[in-house]
Amino acid sequence: MTAPAPQSSRLDACISPTARDSLAPGSRDRLIAQESLRIRWHQLFDRIPRLAERLPDTTDLYEAFLDWAVAAGRRLDWRMHLHFLEFLDGRGIALRPQDHVELLAASAARWFASPEHRHRGLALTTGTTAPKVVVALKGRIPLERGRVKLAEVPGLDPAPGIRWSLSRSGDFAVLTWSPL
């Protein structure tokens, strides 16, 4: 049996395909790392089926994305799909407006499960979607489901980059955009 790798190497391998490949082939550590990366693949692509179908090879692209995210310090929390958009743009992969919307909606859906915010509302936009924004609203009461929709914001000018805004009450009375 292969001796376990140091803990830091094992954890590195769960977020980076390059680090995974440095573990001994056939080892338990490598199997666990591969399982972690498999789960993240689903977290990324299951929510963007139309775009995933158009991409030529999701495996290579996915692994390049993860290594890029680690190297560039991009945190793959609820913003993972926003960073994927950023990554695809950087690779010169042509994206249609509906791809932007799908990626923003995927990010919004992951935000629902994010524990870090008490806010009810999240708005997301890119220069491509403006003056429309993707809006995510958590339920007002425990049994009310969250909703994601595409809405127009009068006066929102197209601007480069990906932007997001939180709203405590969900009424978006004031939209203060933060860059990604």
Place this chain on the structure above:
Amino acid sequence: MLIGVNVTSPDTLEMACGLRDSGHVDFVEVLIDGFAHLDPKEFRRTVGDLPVGCHIMLSRFLDPDRARLDHYLDLVNRWQADCGLLYVSDHIAHFSHNGQPLSLAMEVDYHAWQPVIDSVRAWQEELGTVLAVENFPSQAPSDIPQARAYAELVEATGCEVLMDVSNAVVAQLNTGQPAAAWADVPGVGRRFHLAGYSPSPTSDSLVIDSHDSPVSDDTLALVATFAGRAAPDATLVVERDANHDLDEWRTDLDRTRAAVVAARRLHQPHRA
């Protein structure tokens, strides 16, 4: 023993209310992370007089961040005040690495256990209650048995073990560490979880705590062992986190209750 289900979202809360109305559950366990934006008084109104336990997923108290811990402290205090929590439980695991979230929680290294003990003690003191910490569904063997490490933890901190029975079965399948060893660990006896598990698509040799399938016979057999020794006010949560099939969930609850009753504990009446 009170038998309940976990609620993580409006969808699962709706199912839990249905299971309450059909007499299948005695309490609910709220994953507090998923309801942070809501007033706990609204939650109390929704579940009526059903007792409420509290589960924390991402406090990441092993990797403490003051603002994050304060957020969870405030949440627990508000929910305690408005819902009267049966217990507060949390996890010992790595949820991130170098600032990057992990897609799959990773087991800590039991060779470096003292910092974990210190962290549990500190978090428990801040919470101001006995903390129930969940055992981990181990994926790889360790020469220090997890059950032995938890015994040391309980002795040092006075915490309880949230004994996830199926996690112990998963650990046994993955590592060979006997699940039954947990029966002798101090701190085991008041808080229990169980759920379904399945082999990973990556390899059949890796079993995943998937929470998406019916509870196994091995798990139920082990439940009988623990239920026979459980405290009178013990709680047991039958968890589902994916593939929410209400009929399957109801069947799991029925089978679990039958296993508990068969263990010759107090008769477990369904709620009226």
